[in-house]
Amino acid sequence: MTAPAQPLAFPGAPDLRLVAVARSRRAPRVGTWLLLTVVLAAAFFLFIYSRIALDHSAFVLQEVNRQMEVEEARYWQLRLEAAELQAPERIVARAQEMGLTYPESVQTITVPGMGAPGIGADERWADLKALLGAQP
Amino acid sequence: MSLPPTVTPRRSRGLNARLVMVGVALALAWLGVGYRLVVVQGTRAEEYAARGRDQRLHTETLAADRGTIFDAEGRELALTVDSVTVYANPAEVTDPAVEARYLASLTGQDPDEVEAILSGEGTFAYVARQLDPADADLVRAAELPGIYFLEEPKRVYPAGALTAQVIGLVQPDTNEGLEGLELFYDTALAGTPGQLRVERDPAGRTIPQGDYSVTPAEPGSDLVLTLRTSIQYAATQALAEAMARTGATSGSVVVLDPVTGGVLAMVNLPGFDPEDRASLLPENVRNRAVTDLFEPGSTQKLVTIAAALEAGLVEPGTVLEIPASIEILDTVFQDFTQHDSLLTVTEIVAHSSNLGTILLGEMLGAQRLHDYMVAFGQGRRSRIDFPGEAAGVLQPSEDWCITTCVAGTSIGYHVSVTALQMAAAYATIANDGLWVQPHFVAEVVDGQGSRLPTAPNRQQVVSVETARQMRAMLAAVVEQGTGSLAAVGGYRVGGKTGTTKKYLSESGEYSDEDVVASFIGMAPIDNPRVVVAVVLDSPQEDASGGTGAAPVFSAVALAALHQMGVPPDAP
Numbered sequence: 001m002t003a004p005a006q007p008l009a010f011p012g013a014p015d016l017r018l019v020a021v022a023r024s025r026r027a028p029r030v031g032t033w034l035l036l037t038v039v040l041a042a043a044f045f046l047f048i049y050s051r052i053a054l055d056h057s058a059f060v061l062q063e064v065n066r067q068m069e070v071e072e073a074r075y076w077q078l079r080l081e082a083a084e085l086q087a088p089e090r091i092v093a094r095a096q097e098m099g100l101t102y103p104e105s106v107q108t109i110t111v112p113g114m115g116a117p118g119i120g121a122d123e124r125w126a127d128l129k130a131l132l133g134a135q136p
Numbered sequence: 137m138s139l140p141p142t143v144t145p146r147r148s149r150g151l152n153a154r155l156v157m158v159g160v161a162l163a164l165a166w167l168g169v170g171y172r173l174v175v176v177q178g179t180r181a182e183e184y185a186a187r188g189r190d191q192r193l194h195t196e197t198l199a200a201d202r203g204t205i206f207d208a209e210g211r212e213l214a215l216t217v218d219s220v221t222v223y224a225n226p227a228e229v230t231d232p233a234v235e236a237r238y239l240a241s242l243t244g245q246d247p248d249e250v251e252a253i254l255s256g257e258g259t260f261a262y263v264a265r266q267l268d269p270a271d272a273d274l275v276r277a278a279e280l281p282g283i284y285f286l287e288e289p290k291r292v293y294p295a296g297a298l299t300a301q302v303i304g305l306v307q308p309d310t311n312e313g314l315e316g317l318e319l320f321y322d323t324a325l326a327g328t329p330g331q332l333r334v335e336r337d338p339a340g341r342t343i344p345q346g347d348y349s350v351t352p353a354e355p356g357s358d359l360v361l362t363l364r365t366s367i368q369y370a371a372t373q374a375l376a377e378a379m380a381r382t383g384a385t386s387g388s389v390v391v392l393d394p395v396t397g398g399v400l401a402m403v404n405l406p407g408f409d410p411e412d413r414a415s416l417l418p419e420n421v422r423n424r425a426v427t428d429l430f431e432p433g434s435t436q437k438l439v440t441i442a443a444a445l446e447a448g449l450v451e452p453g454t455v456l457e458i459p460a461s462i463e464i465l466d467t468v469f470q471d472f473t474q475h476d477s478l479l480t481v482t483e484i485v486a487h488s489s490n491l492g493t494i495l496l497g498e499m500l501g502a503q504r505l506h507d508y509m510v511a512f513g514q515g516r517r518s519r520i521d522f523p524g525e526a527a528g529v530l531q532p533s534e535d536w537c538i539t540t541c542v543a544g545t546s547i548g549y550h551v552s553v554t555a556l557q558m559a560a561a562y563a564t565i566a567n568d569g570l571w572v573q574p575h576f577v578a579e580v581v582d583g584q585g586s587r588l589p590t591a592p593n594r595q596q597v598v599s600v601e602t603a604r605q606m607r608a609m610l611a612a613v614v615e616q617g618t619g620s621l622a623a624v625g626g627y628r629v630g631g632k633t634g635t636t637k638k639y640l641s642e643s644g645e646y647s648d649e650d651v652v653a654s655f656i657g658m659a660p661i662d663n664p665r666v667v668v669a670v671v672l673d674s675p676q677e678d679a680s681g682g683t684g685a686a687p688v689f690s691a692v693a694l695a696a697l698h699q700m701g702v703p704p705d706a707p
Contacts, residue, residue: 054345062342073218073269083212083294088369 192335193347199289200327202311203356205303205318207365208398208578212294214303214318216311219290220272222263228282229254235280239263242274254282265308266290291318293410298368300410301423302402302522302576308413315421317359317576320523324580327356355583362398362578367391370695371401375670378688379405382653382675388425388555389688390669391696394563394658397572397592399520400666400696402426402556426525429552430652430671433636434681436548437493438656439561441485442606443508444496446598452482452605458491464540469494469547473618485609486617488633490547497546505545506533511597512561513571514553519593520574528553548636555654559669562631562656565610566664569603571595611661622657622686624694626704631657631668631689633681638674650674655685659693660705666696 084090176184205214222243229235236251243250243264253261266288267275276285291306293299304316313322330353335346342348371389379387391401404424408416422428444450455478462469475487484492497505510516515530529552536542536550544550556574564571573592580588598606610630613619618633634654637646653672658664670685670692678684 051345058342058345076215076217077269079212080215080217080292080294083215086211087295087298088365089296089298092369 189335189347192337192343194334194336196332196334198330198332198350198353200329200353201355202289202291202306202327203325203358203581205325205359205361207299207361207363207368208400209364209366211365213299213361213363213365214291214293216289216291218269219266219288220269221265221286221288222267222272222275223284223286224254224261224263225259225282225284226254226256226261227259230281235283238278238280239275239283242271242278243267295365295368296411297407297409298365298372299363300408301404301421302363302399303410305410305413305421315523316423317361317522320521321357321359321577321580325356325359327583328354330354357583358581359577360579360581361576362393362396362400363402363576364400364696364699366699367692367696368401368403370699371403371668371692372405374688374691374695375403375405377691378670378672378684382672382678382684384653384672384675384684386424386673387688388428388669388671389692390425390555390559391692392559392563392574392667392669394566394572394664394667396578397560397563397574398578399574399576401692402576423522423524425555425669425671426520426522427554429526429528429554430654430673431549431551431636431639432553432558433548433634433652433654434488434490435558435562435632435634435654435656436546436551437485437488438565438606438610438632439509439512439514440493440497440500440505440546441481441609442512442565442598442602443500443505445481445605446508446602447500447504449499450481450496452480452609454481455479456481456484456492456495458484458489458495462491462494462543464543467540467544469543482609482612485632486612488613488618494543494546497542500542500546502533502536502542505542506530506536508597509545509551511571511595512564513557514551514561518557518560518574520556521576521590525556526554528557548634552639555669555671558654558656559667562658562669563667564597565603565606566658566667567603568600569596569598571597607658607661607664610657614657618682619655619657619686621682622655622689622693624659624690624697626706627659627693627697627702628661628706629657629659629690629693630661631655631686633686635680635682651679653679653681653684655681655689657689657693659697660702662705665700665702666693668692668696 202216204212204216207213222239226232232251232254236254237247239245239254240247240250245264250263253263263283264275272285275283289311291308291311293303295303300316302316304318304320305314306312306318307314311326313319313325318325331351333347333349335343335348337343371391375387375389378384387405389401389403390399392398393400402423402425404422406417406420408420445452450456458471458475458477458479460470469490471487471489471491473487473489475483475489479487479489479492481492481496483489484496500508509530515528517525517527519525531541531550536545541550560571560574563574572594575590575592577590579590582588607630610632611628612630613632614622614629619631622629622631622633632655634652634656636652636654637648638650638652639645640647651674653675654670656667656669658667668689670688672684672688675684
């Protein structure tokens with residue numbers, strides 16, 4: 001609040017008044033402090049959350065690693081099973097169970113266009129095998 | 137009014153003294169605590185921190201995956217899978233008899249043996265090693281007290297006995313190579329173990345944000361063999377049939393690719409099942425084709441006659457007069473086949489004439505004959521990539537006796553070889569005179585997938601022309617001579633029979649009853665793709681190379697040619 005102006009006692013002087021200005025009282029910056037507190041609190045909670053999330057991720061990672069080991073073991077077991085299924089002894093035994101037998105004699109078929117044995121015969125033979133393999 | 141005299145009670149002085157004592161005691165206690173604090177937090181802080189860290193930090197060895205062994209067609213012959221070992225803490229087993237019966241029913245063991253394990257002293261005992269994880273899960277589900285589990289890598293061999301003597305074995309505990317290729321390539325297959333440093337809580341869980349460092353294990357290299365399982369199977373079947381037919385005590389078959397030197401098949405019977413170690417006999421683990429010696433007999437004539445041709449002493453059509461016998465001191469050499477007295481060199485081979493070959497050997501002389509034998513790979517290791525290879529026996533020529541040594545050596549006595557050495561010698565003729573180092577591994581594939589092909593040694597032994605002439609003579613053996621049972625339908629083949637008395641090392645004499653029957657040949661004869669060596673030890677029926685071993689060659693060569701897609705070259 002401003003005090004009433006007092007005229008100065010100077011003759012001939014213009015009508016000047018000395019105005020005493022009362023000391024201004026600043027309003028407390030509540031908003032800034034509040035904001036700072038909120039930011040600090042948020043940072044604190046964010047930090048806590050990050051730690052928890054990180055810890056959780058570590059456990060998830062551990063579980064994923066464990067799962068990966070399980071799947072890897074399963075992969076090798078399947079490879080073993082596939083290899084055992086390919087064993088000639090098993091295939092021959094299975095074929096015999098199904099009534100398949102070895103031919104008494106092997107008959108060689110001469111295919112027109114195959115030409116004589118010699119240079120290039122292997123390639124022609126491979127072509128023919130591929131052709132025969134493609135037949136239904 | 138007078139004041140009573142001041143009296144200092146004795147009690148009060150005693151109280152003070154006790155207070156002082158308590159104070160001193162407390163002060164000393166505080167000093168002790170303070171001293172300890174200074175020690176723990178100050179002077180020995182690092183030591184205590186380290187001790188605490190060591191209780192949480194665990195260093196674990198990361199086992200390197202042992203490499204896989206593939207055949208030439210990409211089939212796994214040896215690989216490593218996870219397995220579970222069951223062990224017990226006998227001190228924690230509450231009822232050994234009941235637990236033993238249950239465990240035995242799941243693992244297929246003898247209940248009494250399991251009970252003995254569970255009733256034993258100590259705190260650790262293996263119950264069942266390297267079980268299939270599915271089987272171990274059944275045991276785990278039972279939650280038996282005192283029973284624990286341990287994960288272990290297990291080496292398995294899907295082809296079983298078929299390739300056992302070639303692939304070999306590993307030590308079950310450590311997976312280190314014991315025999316065969318597993319031993320020879322152990323360093324490459326094993327890889328390098330890694331290391332894991334991790335902080336764990338008392339329950340064994342990893343502490344997030346704790347110390348963690350890992351040095352990954354480097355996986356072992358894979359091996360890609362030249363071996364073909366399909367040919368190996370055919371060779372095994374043919375040899376088993378021949379042993380049953382002839383009553384031979386053992387036998388070997390070697391199939392080589394003459395151009396590359398790669399072993400396409402190598403079979404020895406009797407063999408063994410790598411999954412059944414309880415009944416494993418040491419003599420059956422041996423790869424006889426590489427380790428066992430025999431006198432080659434008439435199959436050696438290929439070397440003698442090729443040397444004579446290469447030296448320019450004779451040509452295939454050169455006619456020699458063959459005597460009825462050759463007598464040196466008390467040794468009489470004879471022929472066991474009927475033939476004319478005049479034979480060409482080709483006919484000497486076709487009729488397997490000992491006397492004709494001895495004449496050629498005498499023309500060569502000891503030194504030249506010896507040098508050609510060494511060039512063909514006799515008397516020295518081929519350096520095949522397999523442990524325990526025998527070098528054979530071939531004396532230096534200066535040590536040869538001046539009586540029967542040249543004659544005997546010419547026809548395959550006084551010299552001992554392995555089946556592999558003889559197969560490589562015949563492969564030299566099949567490969568236009570170029571000897572190629574036999575080998576099992578075509579390439580090594582490291583953990584990063586880099587392929588490292590093997591590079592076998594090569595050595596020109598005889599000229600292309602000599603090799604071609606020898607092949608024509610070998611074809612005559614099958615088409616006109618002693619090896620007719622080696623014929624293969626659809627293909628022209630060639631080879632040589634051999635029948636030698638068995639040398640008994642115990643007595644230092646030749647057996648009167650037992651022989652070694654062999655046949656070594658190649659097909660197709662004009663452009664050989666396979667060389668097959670067959671050796672039968674002590675056949676009782678069909679006890680000759682022509683009748684005992686030649687049919688095995690025929691069956692194996694046919695299967696190999698079909699498997700390799702070689703077109704027929706004969707009507």
